[in-house]
Amino acid sequence: MERKSKAGQVEEPRDLLPLRPAVFHILLALADEERHGYGIMREVEGRTGGQTRLGPGTLYGSIKRMLADGLIEESDERPDPAMDDQRRRYYRITEFGRRVAGAEAERLSGLVETARARKVLRGRGSSVPEGV
Amino acid sequence: MSRSERVYRALLLAYPREFRRDCGDEMVQAFGDLCREEKRRGGASGLASVWVRTLADLAATAFVERSRAMRDRWLFMLVPLALLFGLAIAYVDSSPGWDDTGVSAAAVLGASGLFGVLYPARPWLWALAVGVWIPAYEIIREFNYASLLALVFSFAGAYAGAVVRKRLVPAR
Numbered sequence: 001m002e003r004k005s006k007a008g009q010v011e012e013p014r015d016l017l018p019l020r021p022a023v024f025h026i027l028l029a030l031a032d033e034e035r036h037g038y039g040i041m042r043e044v045e046g047r048t049g050g051q052t053r054l055g056p057g058t059l060y061g062s063i064k065r066m067l068a069d070g071l072i073e074e075s076d077e078r079p080d081p082a083m084d085d086q087r088r089r090y091y092r093i094t095e096f097g098r099r100v101a102g103a104e105a106e107r108l109s110g111l112v113e114t115a116r117a118r119k120v121l122r123g124r125g126s127s128v129p130e131g132v
Numbered sequence: 133m134s135r136s137e138r139v140y141r142a143l144l145l146a147y148p149r150e151f152r153r154d155c156g157d158e159m160v161q162a163f164g165d166l167c168r169e170e171k172r173r174g175g176a177s178g179l180a181s182v183w184v185r186t187l188a189d190l191a192a193t194a195f196v197e198r199s200r201a202m203r204d205r206w207l208f209m210l211v212p213l214a215l216l217f218g219l220a221i222a223y224v225d226s227s228p229g230w231d232d233t234g235v236s237a238a239a240v241l242g243a244s245g246l247f248g249v250l251y252p253a254r255p256w257l258w259a260l261a262v263g264v265w266i267p268a269y270e271i272i273r274e275f276n277y278a279s280l281l282a283l284v285f286s287f288a289g290a291y292a293g294a295v296v297r298k299r300l301v302p303a304r
Contacts, residue, residue, distance in 0.1 A: 037158050038165040055189025056162045057147075060155035061197060089158060 013096070013103040016069065022054055022062045027071060027093060027101040034075045036088040037063065063091065071097035136179070137164040140186065146194035148201035210251055214261035217243045218286075222265035226273075236266065240282050241289035248293020255290035262286050 019027075029035060029043040037059055045053050054062075066072045075090040093101070115121040133141075140163045144156050163186060170178035221243065225236040240263055247258035263286025270279035 038162040041162060041166065042169075053185060055186050055193070056159040056166075057186075057189045057193030057197075059162065060159050061151075061193050064151070064154060087157070088161070 011096075013100040016071075016100050017104055017107055019100070019104045020062070021052070022058050023066060023071070024101065024104050025052060025054065026059070026062055026066065027097055027104075030072060030091060030093040031098070031101065034077070034090045034092040036090050038088075040091070066097070067091075070094055071100055133160075134164060134167065136167045136183070140164075143187075143190060146190060147197050150201065151197045207251055207254075210247060211257070211261060214243070214247050214258050217247075218262040218265040221262070222269050225266055226269050237282070237285045240266065241285045244286040244289030245293035245296075248290040248295075249297045250293075252294035252297040255294040256287070257290075258293075259283065259287040259290040262290070 025044045025048075026040055028047070029040045035043060037056075041054050041056075041059060063072065067074070071094060072091045073094050075092045077090070112121065137160050141156070141160045144152050144159065147156075163182075166182050166186075167179055170182045172178075174181065218240075221236060221239045224230060224239075225233075230236075244255075244258050244262045247262065248255045251258070260283075263283045266282040267277075267279040270276035
């Protein structure tokens, strides 16, 4: 599905790149399931081993703009209404958001390949150059 | 609602009203969840750590949100000003004794350029707000379609101003 900007121009995923780290983390958190704000915070913290912790201001500032950009949308469904607070808003990634996340992942992957080619990064998963 | 949540809700006054209206309740709820979880895990020091992180986050993001809200208000103020500039130029240009088209063109170019520098996100808006008056007046009164040339100057000025601003202050 094509996405149009406020000016009516067709927006391509690359128009929004590079993404801010918080936005990319939120898209990744929503890539596999719908979550509420606190759920996103916990997922990001858990996935990054505590290295990235989104504060409420960063999280909701990003969510507000991501909703406006059509990267995510509010979900009416509740995973389990009996288990959850009905006041919570759940968010899910849109098709456009998934394409933007993919484009950003490819961009970062290209950067990593460049770092590897220039011997800044050796092997997989290591950020320490050989001999250091 | 815990004491931490009440204090945090009060601190949300640092954000613009619209932001608080859209996100305030959810932010307090998420902060409350965070406090309970960290307190369960790390006791008082866990709670203190949440507060330190949250205050740093609040200071940084409140500034960003305030700047965005200010930018929107800035636009709101500039539009009538640009319309007034354009109207004033058209008024002078249409005066019976005025025959210096070069000065009118330079005024349209300069005024559009100024607004382009002040708010580079919408140069087309400044071009129209400043440049539309001379042709509107001339076409209505004298069917002078050549006066549409004023729009060329206004568009050139506004886009040049926007480019200058973007060169001087690159976007993030």
